[in-house]
Amino acid sequence: MEKIIDENKQGESLVLEAKEGNERKLFIESYGCQMNFSDSEIVASILSKEGFNTTQNLEDADLVLVNTCSIRDKAEQTVRKRLEKYNAVKKINPNMKIGVLGCMAERLKSKFLEEEKMVDLVVGPDAYKDLPNLIAEVDEGRNAVNVILSKEETYGDIAPVRLNSNGVTAFVSITRGCDNMCTFCVVPFTRGRERSRDPQSIIEEVNDLWNKGFKEVTLLGQNVDSYLWYGGGLKKDFVKASDLQKATATNFAQLLELCAKAQPKMRFRFSTSNPQDMTLDVIESMAKYDNICNYIHLPVQSGSNRILKEMNRQHTREEYFELIDNIKRLIPDCAISQDMIAGFPTETEEDHKDTLSLMEYVKYDFGFMFAYSERPGTMAARKMEDDIPEDVKKRRLNEIIQLQQRHSLYRTQEHLGKVEEVLIEKASKKSDAHWAGRNSQNTMVVFPKGNYKIGDFVNVKITDCTSATLIGEAVGYSDNN
Numbered sequence: 001m002e003k004i005i006d007e008n009k010q011g012e013s014l015v016l017e018a019k020e021g022n023e024r025k026l027f028i029e030s031y032g033c034q035m036n037f038s039d040s041e042i043v044a045s046i047l048s049k050e051g052f053n054t055t056q057n058l059e060d061a062d063l064v065l066v067n068t069c070s071i072r073d074k075a076e077q078t079v080r081k082r083l084e085k086y087n088a089v090k091k092i093n094p095n096m097k098i099g100v101l102g103c104m105a106e107r108l109k110s111k112f113l114e115e116e117k118m119v120d121l122v123v124g125p126d127a128y129k130d131l132p133n134l135i136a137e138v139d140e141g142r143n144a145v146n147v148i149l150s151k152e153e154t155y156g157d158i159a160p161v162r163l164n165s166n167g168v169t170a171f172v173s174i175t176r177g178c179d180n181m182c183t184f185c186v187v188p189f190t191r192g193r194e195r196s197r198d199p200q201s202i203i204e205e206v207n208d209l210w211n212k213g214f215k216e217v218t219l220l221g222q223n224v225d226s227y228l229w230y231g232g233g234l235k236k237d238f239v240k241a242s243d244l245q246k247a248t249a250t251n252f253a254q255l256l257e258l259c260a261k262a263q264p265k266m267r268f269r270f271s272t273s274n275p276q277d278m279t280l281d282v283i284e285s286m287a288k289y290d291n292i293c294n295y296i297h298l299p300v301q302s303g304s305n306r307i308l309k310e311m312n313r314q315h316t317r318e319e320y321f322e323l324i325d326n327i328k329r330l331i332p333d334c335a336i337s338q339d340m341i342a343g344f345p346t347e348t349e350e351d352h353k354d355t356l357s358l359m360e361y362v363k364y365d366f367g368f369m370f371a372y373s374e375r376p377g378t379m380a381a382r383k384m385e386d387d388i389p390e391d392v393k394k395r396r397l398n399e400i401i402q403l404q405q406r407h408s409l410y411r412t413q414e415h416l417g418k419v420e421e422v423l424i425e426k427a428s429k430k431s432d433a434h435w436a437g438r439n440s441q442n443t444m445v446v447f448p449k450g451n452y453k454i455g456d457f458v459n460v461k462i463t464d465c466t467s468a469t470l471i472g473e474a475v476g477y478s479d480n481n
Helices: 034-048 075-091 104-106 109-115 130-140 189-193 197-209 236-241 243-247 251-264 280-288 305-309 316-332 349-362 378-381 390-413
Strands: 025-029 050-054 061-070 096-103 121-124 144-146 171-175 216-220 268-273 295-297 336-342 365-372 421-426 436-439 444-448 457-465 467-475
Touching: 034 050, 034 061, 034 096, 034 130, 034 171, 034 216, 061 075, 061 104, 075 096, 075 109, 096 104, 096 130, 096 189, 104 109, 104 189, 109 121, 121 130, 130 144, 171 197, 189 365, 197 216, 197 251, 216 251, 251 268, 251 280, 280 316, 316 349, 336 349, 336 390, 349 390, 365 390, 390 457, 421 444, 421 467, 444 457
Parallel strands: 025 050, 025 061, 061 096, 096 121, 121 144, 171 216, 216 268, 295 336, 336 365, 444 467
Antiparallel strands: 421 436, 421 457, 436 444, 457 467
């Protein structure tokens, strides 16, 4: 629930430039959050060195990998259907090998391999470097599994292959795992404890992306705000660090600053933030640098203190309001988006009203809203009864969505008449005569193409809007070009 799941990207198969001499074909498909799509780039990079080129034709593949998500039941059901499809193709091409990567792999390893015999290979999110060995095992006719969760692995030394990229925006992973044991979430169990990547390797990747023509980077992590580098190791072990390690440690606010200074013409975003870990210095770093975008994804999940406690969220409604006030004070035009869960176990009408009143206070720019669905292996599934009837969940979710749509329109209308910098990412979905790109606040802006091209920073005067999109006219290049 904490992770943003882009429905348009689900099930994308990745394709990259063929490497000469590679004779085997890899078909890799991704589901779930942006971390999974980012991980697939790492996997493709590792396997490119092992003789695999990607294909988008399933029937041609020697190796089929699906990178999976355990966040929502729907994602799991979709992956199961895909595995059935792969197995049907395997009957025609018996040499094809099938593997499951990512969060479902860790959770359902024995089911996939032994009980249902749907796959040859199961690889958890920390074991991708072991893929060459695992594939060698499979080539010998044995099943192969590695779902060991690591205390160190951050893939900081692997330059991901940018797949299906627009060549303008890229994601850079800065942390792996999560220490926040939210009762509804499987991430700590599927991705392990939290560890951060060496800032030097992050800056090198950012510089490399700039040299390749990329204009915007999103720093990515299950919980970016708790980024902490003190020489390696788990976040929770920082208390045991030496005085020197503590004195020279890099936190998230400092990392943001390092990125902003390393490439002053590049735009930076980050996702996902956890309210309990977002400190004032992060907001101050954002305010200080123009190239750090004025947008924060700040999941709250519920507006009720009682439900927040049941969810094991480490903050109250009042503390969340204080954080929102600080953001608005230091960055008045900062956009804020939410994740919200309707119908968490024991949620009353009063709790639901608290969520609606919290939304009224913040007036989010947009949000990701779900009805609660029990995820096996989570604390909520083990300890709490899923006791809210489906029709009640649906009604509450609908009320949340309708309120959000009103607020989204209110927020887009605030941009009318303003001139805003937009980074052109692609042609508009609805019109070939228009470009589409995002402003600093992460809202999509559509405007006539003129002589501009993808990758240009353009000043656009906003003349109209819907609840999700701004419409305008280009008035010239911005200073960033």
